[in-house]
Structure formats: structure tokens, C-alpha cells
Amino acid sequence: MSESSQKVDLALKLSFGTYEQARTWVGTKSKARACEDDINWSAIKDFCSLARDANPNYWDEDAARSRYGTIVSPPGMLMVWQMRRRWNPSGPVEDPILATRVPLPGDTIINISTDSEFFRPMKLGDRLTVEEEIVDVSAEKRTRIGAGHFITTLSIFHNQHGELVARNRNVLFRFIAAAPAEGSR
């Protein structure tokens, strides 16, 4: 492997195509994939220190044990557990989420909204499995930052016992940035 191919490339590998091609992706499901890491306390503490969440279910083993038997993950980490590292021994991971594989003209993305439902606690040591489905691709819309398409993805999370843990509907905007208006910065 050459030096240059080992460069860490953080840019997303997007698929390009037309809106008509993108529409054929509606209904596409990913195979169920095990999240890379089990629910672990180190990652939980990193996350809670970010927004300074002092909830004892995330920090205090005795308090958490009385409610759940163990420390639990904050619900806000659902998408964190879904994240993939950009490299592993099988090679670079070029399609971290299904939405980036939908062919469209836009050369960048920004996330817009989420709708998450939580059914069961995520306990230390649990390993989640996630299945994604493209549920909608909008017609072209113009926004303040540029023109593009809204991609809606549904992610369903189960634990290692096959129990439904959570469901998350995510809307991402795939767009071409508009030239900024004079003086808008």
C-alpha cells in the first residue's frame, strides 16, 4: 500500500446521479449490521461530558443499578453507536451510512432533523444491530444554503437478544451550496 493511499480521507464518498435514479432507491434496505462497539462506559462519559449531563444513570453505578441493573447509555447516543470508523483491517469504510449511496447531483450534505423513539434501555455490554431503509427522496428544494434533495432514512435498532431498542427517522439534505450573497457573512 502506498503512502498516499494511507492518508486519512474524511470527505464523504457520495454516489452521483439524477433524481430519477435516486427515486429507485426508495425502499432499499441495508443488511442488518452489528454496531462496531458494545455499549461502553468510557464512550458514555465522553458523551455526557460534552453537554454536561449529570444524570446518575450514566455516572453512578449504584443509582443506575437501582433502576436498570447497570449503567445505561443516554438516548442521545443512539446515532453514536451507529457511527463507523473510517478504516478497519478489511480496508477503508467508504459508505458509513446508506444515505450517502443514493445517487444525486449534490456534492455535500447537512443533517436536518431526527425523530427517535426509545423502547428499551441500552445497557453496558449490549451490542446493537442496525438496519437502515431509504424511505423517501424529495424533489429538488431551494433553501438558504443551496438547492438539493431531502433524503429520509429509517434506522431500526435491536439488541443482542433480538429485542427492539429504538427507531430513528433521519432527514439529510444533499445539496449544491449556493454562492453566498454579498455581505451575508
Place this chain on the structure above:
Amino acid sequence: MSPIGKQARRCWEDVLQGDTLPEVVMPVTLSLCVLDAAATRDFFPGHHDRDYARGQNVRDVYLNTMFFHGLVDRVAGDWAGPDAWLSRRRLDMTAPVCVGDTMRTKAQVVRHYREDGRGMVEVKVQVLTEHGLGAKATLTYILPSRADAEPGGVR
């Protein structure tokens, strides 16, 4: 609103529609964005690379979705207490929240009801900056009742 300490148990019977939640103020620094990227393992360049963010027609590096999940859950969760169960959260990010902005939250109980015998509340949290509304969320919690044994039952 009843005078209840942070992280204390809050019972459904003690809540009224219209109750307001304490404000949280947090400046957005580049350091916060670095912490955000690391803690959420989100290395999309818009969250740490100023040139990339500007190429997206955004003022500067901006906070990610998972940051807002953590922030609104903390704002509502500090109030709801450790016996509450978050059953649903809807988040809309209306404008990027960038380095240099200061976030102020505004939150209140917008709905107080019973469903399937359980005490429910909906809390609306807005994240405001100098540039206006950055994000808003509606969080649905199941709260314990006074009659429940302490702490809340193991699920």
C-alpha cells in the same frame, strides 16, 4: 413550578402544562466542536474544517446532530429527573449553530396527559443564538407517579 433540586425524582402529579425549565447557556467554541467530533465519532468535515463549512455556505464550523440530542436531552432530563423515561424526541435543526455563537435554551412543558394509564409530558426545547433559532425539539417522557415505589421500576 415546584422547587425541586437537580436530578431529583419528579412525579407526574407535580407538573403543570406551561411549567418552564431552567435555561442553559453555552458558548460555541472551536474546542467544543472538537469535543463534539471526538465524543460522537463524527468526523464529517463541516464539524471541524472551517474552509469546508464555508464552502457549504455556512458561516463557520458547526455543531452536529448528536450534540443537539445530548443538549436537549440534558436540558429536559435535568428537569425530568433520573426516573423519567424518554420515549420520543423530535429534533429540527433550523440553522447551523457555529463557532462564535452563544446558545441559550428556552424550554417548557407543552403537554401534560395520561396515556395507557401512564403519566406523560411533552417538553419543548428551543436552542437560540444571536442569529435566531438554531434548533428545536419536542421530547416525550413517561414520568413516575407518586404512588410508584422509588426509584422507578426496572424496565
